[in-house]
Amino acid sequence: xxxxxxxxxxxxxxxxxxxxxxxxxxxxxxxxxxxxxxxxxxxxxxxxxxxxxxxxxxxxxxxxxxxxxxxxxxxxxxxxxxxxxxxxxxxxxxxxxxxxxxxxxxxxxxxxxxxxxxxxxxxxxxxxxxxxxxxxxxxxxxxxxxxxxxxxxxxxxxxxxxxxxxxxxxxxxxxxxxxxxxxx
Numbered sequence: 092x093x094x095x096x097x098x099x100x101x102x103x104x105x106x107x108x109x110x111x112x113x114x115x116x117x118x119x120x121x122x123x124x125x126x127x128x129x130x131x132x133x134x135x136x137x138x139x140x141x142x143x144x145x146x147x148x149x150x151x152x153x154x155x156x157x158x159x160x161x162x163x164x165x166x167x168x169x170x171x172x173x174x175x176x177x178x179x180x181x182x183x184x185x186x187x188x189x190x191x192x193x194x195x196x197x198x199x200x201x202x203x204x205x206x207x208x209x210x211x212x213x214x215x216x217x218x219x220x221x222x223x224x225x226x227x228x229x230x231x232x233x234x235x236x237x238x239x240x241x242x243x244x245x246x247x248x249x250x251x252x253x254x255x256x257x258x259x260x261x262x263x264x265x266x267x268x269x270x271x272x273x274x275x
Contacts, residue, residue, distance in 0.1 A: 207266075214262050
């Protein structure tokens with residue numbers, strides 16, 4: 092080999108060696124930086140874990156305190172409710188004890204007789220109202236068909252009219268029953 096070729100190969104070999112050495116230096120620098128970043132990350136995670144543990148422990152103690160306060164409040168409320176229910180029960184029993192069954196029986200008979208009288212009065216008033224409102228020859232018509240617009244029938248719907256007819260029929264049907272009870 093000639094000297095020029097050896098010189099050219101030596102120059103290329105030195106560039107190659109220089110590139111390898113620079114690559115190794117870059118790898119060492121990157122490795123040192125990665126180790127430093129890893130140490131910082133471990134320190135940060137350790138500090139974060141410690142801070143988080145403190146927060147969790149504080150929250151746990153706060154919730155324990157809140158739970159105890161709620162339990163005490165519920166116990167107090169249960170006691171107050173039990174006392175109120177006991178007082179109500181006692182008052183209710185006293186009020187029931189004051190009832191006079193004889194007077195209640197007499198009052199219920201009077202109410203029953205009065206309701207029979209009221210049924211007869213209502214039936215009579217209904218008949219008077221219908222006879223007053225219904226013109227001659229309009230007995231088969233509904234109130235909406237014959238009544239003037241300013242009467243009580245102007246705002247009654249068909250279903251309400253049918254309900255009133257059913258009530259009227261029941262009142263007339265039950266009138267003899269109540270009349271017999273009133274006579275007794």
